[in-house]
Amino acid sequence: MTCPEVRRWLSPYLDGELDLATDDQVRTHLRECADCQAQYESALALRGSVRAVPSFEPSAEFRDKMLNRFSTDSQAAPAKSVNRFSTLWGFVAGVAVCTLAFVLFFGARPSLRGELVASHMRAQLANHMLDVPSSDRHTVKPWFSGRVQTAATPWDLKPDFPLLGGRLDLVDGQPVEVFVYGHGAHTIDLFVLPSSAKLGDSSIRGFHVRTWVQDGLIYAAVSDVDEPQLVRFEELYQAQKP
Amino acid sequence: MRSEREQFEWHVLRHADAAYGLARWLVGNDGDAEDVAQEAIMKAYQAFSKFRGTDGKAWLLTIVRNQSFRHLERRRARAVEPLEEDLLVPIFEETPEAALIRALDAERVRKAVEELPEAYREVIVLREFEDMSYAEIAGVIGSPPGTVMSRLSRARAMLAKSLAEVAR
Numbered sequence: 001m002t003c004p005e006v007r008r009w010l011s012p013y014l015d016g017e018l019d020l021a022t023d024d025q026v027r028t029h030l031r032e033c034a035d036c037q038a039q040y041e042s043a044l045a046l047r048g049s050v051r052a053v054p055s056f057e058p059s060a061e062f063r064d065k066m067l068n069r070f071s072t073d074s075q076a077a078p079a080k081s082v083n084r085f086s087t088l089w090g091f092v093a094g095v096a097v098c099t100l101a102f103v104l105f106f107g108a109r110p111s112l113r114g115e116l117v118a119s120h121m122r123a124q125l126a127n128h129m130l131d132v133p134s135s136d137r138h139t140v141k142p143w144f145s146g147r148v149q150t151a152a153t154p155w156d157l158k159p160d161f162p163l164l165g166g167r168l169d170l171v172d173g174q175p176v177e178v179f180v181y182g183h184g185a186h187t188i189d190l191f192v193l194p195s196s197a198k199l200g201d202s203s204i205r206g207f208h209v210r211t212w213v214q215d216g217l218i219y220a221a222v223s224d225v226d227e228p229q230l231v232r233f234e235e236l237y238q239a240q241k242p
Numbered sequence: 243m244r245s246e247r248e249q250f251e252w253h254v255l256r257h258a259d260a261a262y263g264l265a266r267w268l269v270g271n272d273g274d275a276e277d278v279a280q281e282a283i284m285k286a287y288q289a290f291s292k293f294r295g296t297d298g299k300a301w302l303l304t305i306v307r308n309q310s311f312r313h314l315e316r317r318r319a320r321a322v323e324p325l326e327e328d329l330l331v332p333i334f335e336e337t338p339e340a341a342l343i344r345a346l347d348a349e350r351v352r353k354a355v356e357e358l359p360e361a362y363r364e365v366i367v368l369r370e371f372e373d374m375s376y377a378e379i380a381g382v383i384g385s386p387p388g389t390v391m392s393r394l395s396r397a398r399a400m401l402a403k404s405l406a407e408v409a410r
Contacts, residue, residue, distance in 0.1 A: 007332035011395035015369065017376045035337070043333050045340035046402055050370045053352045058262040062276045066258045070250060070287060159344065184373050226375065 001025045006036050010043050016228020048159030051184060112172060112197060113220075117207045119169050119178075120189045120222040129180050129187060130165035140166040144177045150217055152192040154179040155240040161188065161233050172197070181233070188223035188233060210234060250290050253298030258283060260299060260372055261306045267367045268310035268360060278313050282306040300374065304382045307364065314360070330391065333398045338406055346405060354404045362397035369394055 001009075006029045012018050013026045030037045123129045132143045140154045140163065147168055156163040161181040169178045171191065179190040197218045210230040211220045219237070221230055261282055266275035282305045286293075293301055355366055368379045376394075380387045 004332070007334075008330040008395070010333055011330065011398055012376075012391050015376065015394070017391065038340075039332075039334055039337045041340040042338055042343060043398070045343035046333065046398065046405070047370065049343055049346050049348075049351050049405075050355065050366065050401065053348050053355065053371075055259075055371060056263050056266040056272075056275070058259060058276055058279070059272070062262065062279070063258070065280065066255060066283060070247065070255050070283070184371075186373070225373075 001029050003029075003033060003036055006030070006033070007039055010040060013040075014043055014047060016226065016231070044160065052159050113209050115171050116189075116191055116209060116220055116222050119171065119191075120187075120207065123167065123169075123178075123180075123189065124187065129167060129189075131167040133165040135163045135165070137163065140179065144168070148175050148177045148192075150177060150192045150194060152177065152179070152217060152219070153240070153242070154190075155237060157181065157233065157236045157240075161236060183223070183225050183229060183233070186223055186225045188221050188225060188230070190237070191220040191222065193218040193220060212238070214238060246290070250287060253293065254286050254290065254302050255283065257299040257302050261302055263371060264303055264306050264364075264367060265310050267355070267363060267371075268307070269313055270356070274313060278309050279306060282309040285309070297378070299372070300378050300381055303368070303372070304384075307382055311360075327389070327392045327396055330395045331399050333395065334402050334406075338402075343405070351401075351405065354401050357404065358397060358400055362393060362400060365390060365394045366397045366401070 006026055009018060009022060009026050013023065016023075018026065030040055132140055134140050135156055135158075137154045137156060141151075143166060145151065154163055154166055161183050164180045164182050164187070166180060167178050169176055169191070171193065174194075177192045179192070181188040181190065195213070195216055195218060197220075207222060207224050208227055208230050209220055209222050210227075210233075211218060212234055213219075219234075221233055223230060225233075258279065262275055262279040265278040265282070266272065269275050269278055282302065286302050286305050289305075295301060355363060358366065364383060365379055368374045368382060374382070376387045376390045379390045383390070385393075
């Protein structure tokens with residue numbers, strides 16, 4: 001593939017929307033061509049800048065109006081604050097996820113990847129994603145020492161995947177470090193597992209698990225972001241140098 | 243078995259913020275955006291028995307989009323022109339430094355998006371703020387995915403051009 005062709009495909013490549021063959025050709029070319037790689041990074045930065053624009057939020061009156069007119073709760077007194085709105089959605093979402101989790105994980109023996117997805121879902125539900133909320137790896141990394149055997153680095157991959165912080169989780173009976181990243185409205189949990197862990201890439205009901213081996217550790221990224229985004233996430237993480 | 247209202251809440255109403263967001267990007271001010279979003283949600287509620295899919299957000303945003311354009315046409319007394327392109331264009335002519343782009347002020351970037359013509363603005367909004375796939379965007383705007391692909395590519399080129407002056 002020539003440079004002009006690659007540059008025309010950069011936009012759909014960025015979005016992970018190319019067919020496998022073309023995607024592969026672009027990826028190979030970018031590995032070998034510094035100029036096109038620079039264009040790609042600029043395009044990535046442009047996308048990041050656009051995504052960093054804060055979203056427009058409606059007024060509290062709008063939210064109240066929507067709740068009162070359509071909520072199954074509309075017999076109750078009108079809501080006074082926005083918090084009730086987000087609590088309602090949190091509850092509705094929570095009920096659905098709980099049901100899903102029950103169906104998925106109580107019927108069969110839990111697999112390791114099933115455990116990771118369950119951990120990710122539980123953290124979202126309980127709104128307990130973070131034990132140490134910080135985007136600074138110099139704060140997050142040392143927090144884990146003494147608590148886990150692994151010692152990975154929580155690189156901040158902003159603007160596409162900003163580091164939100166870390167948490168300790170239990171997987172297969174062992175404490176593991178989890179680095180939590182944001183991506184638009186989604187989160188990605190990056191589990192750091194010892195090399196003895198056994199799992200592969202997979203999806204469970206819309207949650208993707210992408211794994212790779214790096215420096216003797218197994219990394220598992222769990223999220224509901226789409227697959228190509230997780231591939232980008234992996235690439236960015238692997239590209240980080242101390 | 244959930245009631246009709248509970249289903250509407252779960253599939254559609256919980257995307258009310260996204261409805262407002264798209265309306266705001268298209269019609270350009272808060273007050274009109276809330277009116278448009280509210281009208282769209284009402285229409286969605288009335289038409290809910292016809293909703294058969296799994297993607298309530300895309301369904302709602304299609305209604306919001308139509309409502310927004312209707313609103314714009316009323317305001318301007320002329321139709322919003324659709325654009326047809328079949329070309330993928332490169333995003334940049336020269337390669338600006340990624341670091342310079344990242345340093346751009348968010349308000350300046352917002353302004354650049356607001357200044358895009360609607361047909362380009364809406365694909366950027368649906369892609370970058372609502373994380374929709376090309377197939378989903380195609381469904382909302384009523385065009386083939388190939389059009390989404392080339393329109394996004396051109397929208398990014400327009401943004402890059404308008405921001406290049408600022409970045410330098």
